[in-house]
Amino acid sequence: MSQQHSSAGTPTSDAPVATVDQRPDWWRDAVIYQVYPRSFADSNGDGMGDLEGVRSRLPHLRDLGVDAVWLSPFYASPQADAGYDVADYRAVDPMFGTLLDADALIRDAHALGLRIIVDLVPNHSSDQHEWFRRAVAEGPGSPLRDRYHFRQGKGRDGELPPNDWESIFGGPAWTRVTEPDGTPGEWYLHLFAPEQPDFNWDHPAVGDEFRSILRFWLDMGVDGFRIDVAHGLVKADGLPDLGGHDQLKLLGNDVMPFFDQDGVHAIYRQWRTVLDEYAGEQIFVAEAWTPTVERTANYVRPDELHQAFNFQYLGTEWDAEELRTVIDRTLEAMRPVGAPATWVLSNHDVTRHATRFANPPGLGTQIRTAGDRERGLRRARAATLLMLALPGSAYVYQGEELGLPDVVDLPDEVRQDPAYFRGAGQDGFRDGCRVPIPWTREGSSYGFGEGGSWLPQPGAWGELSVEAQTGVPGSTLELYRAALAARRTHPCLGAGDAVEWLPAPEGVLALRRGEFVCVANTTGDPVSVPAYGRVLLASVEPGEPGADGRAVVPADATVWWTTA
Template structure:
């Protein structure tokens, strides 16, 4: 045998098979590919430079043709936008910058007609400081019953001038802000694990639970297919709000159980919510954003009577290294199997540097990176990592623009940044704006097809060559690679749902596994390796060659095979 395989499996790009209508796929979430839309940056219908619901609605056919199963929308609720909508002032209203409630209803209807499900963000750990409860709590002063729905405390020190405890905000600085009381004097402090404009709810107060059960029903009645729960590991705080005592709190996040994160009490809340969701038809789901120390702790969120999925942040943070990847894959599958939940896999989202840029840099720089790195290397690894992710058992998440191979924009001018963490002295790096730059749809135009004019964050010069228009129909482009991979994922019986892989012998630095007749080989090394020919090549992230029963896989390349030959 002597052959060469290119990145596209056929001379012309594949189009995903038409999705099965929404009502006809039970347990759809076990193998779903879910596409995250960041509404500000996806599509702008009214030309004001800010993405909106009508823009998203107009692009739903693109998502259908891409081959995804569901769309997850980051928050579009009424908000002062102190943290890009994660500070909610009204959970039952659409912010005018994004449209109206009828716009949301029309988007849901159109998505369903196209065979796409819609998942919306829910933000239950905190509200906006403009939420009616909080505004009244401050205005009514100490002793207001509404203050019990948040964490108001007197300060320490002779005059209460010190925060009630030593907790730090995730965005940097103290996790407490002191209010000015109605009489003009400095008064109590309130807890905010994120920005001061985001006061934390007290979930031990029954009114908070009542309110969110009502919010769930409001959106379920509108037809949404599920909720992504923001800070799902928060909400419940340890009794007494004890001091943490560490001066490295932010470094410990995600590595240790904290008195304000991953407390066991959150699971009682989710059992109540699950009973509500199960009242509705259509196999609707909850997805947890739960940053936990281990995948074993993450598995607690997806027990049969709680949530359906939880993001696998341990996988997202893993380097492009075969041994590390195999360890996380094994631990994930082992942790999810006993609770009967699907594994989930994710490489990028709105809070981390895009993986095409993360993989362009040396390991050890974290998930928020300020340098472009080696663009060609990053894209090559990102394409290979995508094929590896989509071959694993369970569900996968795709962040808007990664199907275009977009890099992070690491050189945004300081004056245009809007990440609230950027404006605080410590905490997260504050460079999340780089992954939130509006995506390009066309080669030209004032905003490369994003809208009628500019965009709320500036797009780089040359962005048009990465656009949907520039890549559509181009064999081997990153967009066509995604389209082909998602089409094959629907077609191949060995792909999608499951809870195990059969690891195959492979050279050092190479992952090889079998799922039925399907075989995936990922070379994470810089150089070529020879592997056995496993049958008919379905798809590759880069060019491979073969002869005499072996295939040469270049560095940073993934190959899909099927044992069933033509």
């Protein structure tokens, strides 16, 4: 499958697939860039990003210096939850394009040296999935109902949900169906929206289907899978009540009967055998919210998945002591299973870190106020350099290389996050980090597309665009480009499983990795530290070393030194 594309600077899909990095274990120190397709680039002017738009902007990602691109879902879907409600796992939703577009995107990415990782959603399907539609239509006793969690309700007439579980998006985790004869009938489980019924992974047909789906996309040439809700596939036997838990939170640390059950690991061991059938080094990445980083390590044992998102790090405040604690715990937890640590600061589900760090600590990962924009950007740049200095793999969310803040003042009438309309559970303000990103200074959508954008962009977006920042010394975009180039070439950066902590003033982190030293000042005041050598890169330029051999690291800044 191939198709030509005429955008300047973008190769055609007939280009040879020969330039992807073939290093063994490339993923151990990879920088992986998350693309949220509906908000990245729009090729047809309908206001919605698409695969052809992503394809046209691949040179930006090559020039940025990332190793791989993770695409959020683009499958056929009614879009009740921005594509995380999948109706057909082997089809591209028309709003994003066609399978030919997916094929062309994969080919062009490979020709540019970029790998493609696709999102996979195995915990639940859309309620428009063929299996679920037939299960409802065929009524009680349908074999297809066994592939989901259908149950009789409690109460005299079954009018109460089967248990007290709550949806992540608020309200009961159960919805009652109307049977074919028009009567109220059984209930089905949905940990997320009612349009997202949970699969029953105890049924063998579910496992068979997903192994087939894996092979379909591996045959298309993808380089891996990010597994959505990887911790949620298996539920505790008997679906027991929560009991004393007042409110379910996705980001909480409570042990839940529907999350992080030990049975999920047998599934991933089966999946690993599928992946190992293919030449090359394709990978699995787990979105696994677990109570501790030690529990997260269970997902990346040698015969299971390759990486797991480090949500404990993402949720850490800009505080030296807290950061050092989570860094140490992460490295210690991953070392026994031989997996790389991962580091991430932003994604499509949380407030961008430029806004989180602009606000007082303790507000969590979903914030509704802009805070101090200058302080937030300063800390975000410093946090990025700290993250990229750590051993392992790092994830970058689209637009963070531009220093984009969350859009916290979206009108209620334009919001589309289903959690917002449910009134409980998550705060429902994820739209703020999903506003389409700016490419140019001018235009109705700052280069996103000719037809505007599906969420309104702020008026100041143009000065944050790729065009406005390219080639500008000190811009956030150029900082990211320089950091990723240095990370790729410096022999002491990238893979590894340990850091050496150096003495540092309170509120300051100083770590050494061979001939590389990183100092992060999380305080609001300049600090004096030893000048460890030649400054390689800095989020804010430090003062020149004095006669005493010491340098001043500015407030909320990170400096990289090389001693070679």
